[in-house]
Amino acid sequence: MSGRTLEAFLDDYSEGGGAVGAHVAETIRLFAEAAVRMRLAINEGALGAAFSAVREAAHAHGDEQKELDVFADDLFLDAARRARVSYYASEELAHPVSVDQSSEIAIAIDPLDGSSNIDTNVSIGTIFSILPSKEDEASTFTQPGNCQLAAGFFIYGPQLALALTLGQGTSVFVYSARLEAFVEAYPKLAIPPDAREFAVNTSNYRHWDEAVRLYIDDCLKGAEGPREKDFNMRWIASLVADTYRILIRGGVFFYPGDGRKGYSAGRLRLVYEANPISMLIEQAGGKATDGTSRVLDKVPTGLHQRSPLAFGSVKEVDKIARYLADPSAIGNRHPLFGNRGLFRS
Incomplete structure (x- = not known):
């Protein structure tokens, strides 16, 4: 643990980042205040008026919207206004909000990821992307995502933490109530290359293509199967929680x-x-694809565009790509050789 505060970290970044770097740093500072x-x-739980109530209408693209989703969106929109970004684009809003069109940076945000877990006391979070305007x-x-200036998420779990990258590695800062500051932990x-x-959400198994089902089947066969090793499965239905685990x-x-x-x-x-x-x-040091192609090279066609996503340990993401790229070869494996094949680990 370095013990460096987020404030010191951002000060170091600002010194070499010019005016844009200073603006990025200030935006992250304001977002950190909003996250606290x-x-x-969130800590109010069911005692808070906005905790688990569901709004009658879903948001612009159909997902159920809870009062805490709206509270989070308002909170981070206020921080974005104080940061004077150019545009604020949110999962909760059909269209971006124009704040200060002279600004050199913009925000894309999921204000409350994992909100289906709100009333079951499972980790939820806020995901954000900072882009040049x-x-x-x-x-x-x-x-495309390779233009991002910074990216991160806050996770509201046993600890309040911030996973952050400014394009020079990824660090995690944990909030210390004693110090009233985020500290680099x-x-x-x-990320280890092997996994x-x-x-994965196996409840969708019946809806998957054959190649996806076969990848999961081979993982579940464990040491006796073609992967020749035992896997554990985790699924939290909270993107920030699953990502945090993989980062650690x-x-x-x-x-x-x-x-x-x-x-x-x-989805x-x-x-x-x-x-x-x-x-x-x-x-x-990990890898992120849509199954076969690098996510950060994809050119969005709209704000709310969906994408498949595979990320984490490099060798395992590559393994997924091999299953998806040549399903005919996978399907031709003879049953007598079910524990051998083209995709051994």
Whole structure:
């Protein structure tokens, strides 16, 4: 543990980042203040008026919207206004909010990831992406993820923590109530290249393509199967929680597209979920793809575009790509040789 505060970390970044770097740093400072307030609201639990109540209407793209989602969106929008970003684009809003069009940076955000877990006391979070501002909102939020200036998420769990990258590695800062500051607990994270743990929602098994089912089947066969090792499975249904675990101890996360209506391109949003998570993972030495192609190279066609997502330990993400790229070869494996094949670990 380095013991360096987030404030000191951002000061160091600002010194070499010029005016844009200073603006990015100030935005993250204001978001950190908002996250502390968010944590206090979450800690109220069912005693808080906005905790688990469900709004009658879903948000713009159909997901159930809870009062705490709206509270989080208002909180971070206020922070973005104080930071004087150009545009604020949120999962909770159909269209970006224009704040200060002369600004050089913009925000894309999922204000409350994992909100289906709100009333079951499971970790939830806030995911954000900081992008260079372009001539208008459309061109700003259709930049590929490799243009991001910074990315991160706050996780409201047993600890309040911030996973952050400014393009120079990924670090985790844990909030100290005693110091009233975020303190760097895990500097320059390095995700192990091999994995023995995968996160996937197996309830969607019947909707998956054959290649996806076969990948999971082979993992579940353990040491006796073609992968020749035992895997553990984890699924929290909170992207920040699954990502935090992988950043700390490795593994792989996989949310493919499937046969359900509206899910052929996956469930997660490219601009404000997949892109910031992918930047964090790559900066920690991991890999992030849509199953076959690098996520950060994808050019968004709209703010709420969905994408499949596979990320984590490099070798396991590559393994997924091999299953998806050549399903015919996988399908031709003879049953007599079910514990051998093209995809041995």
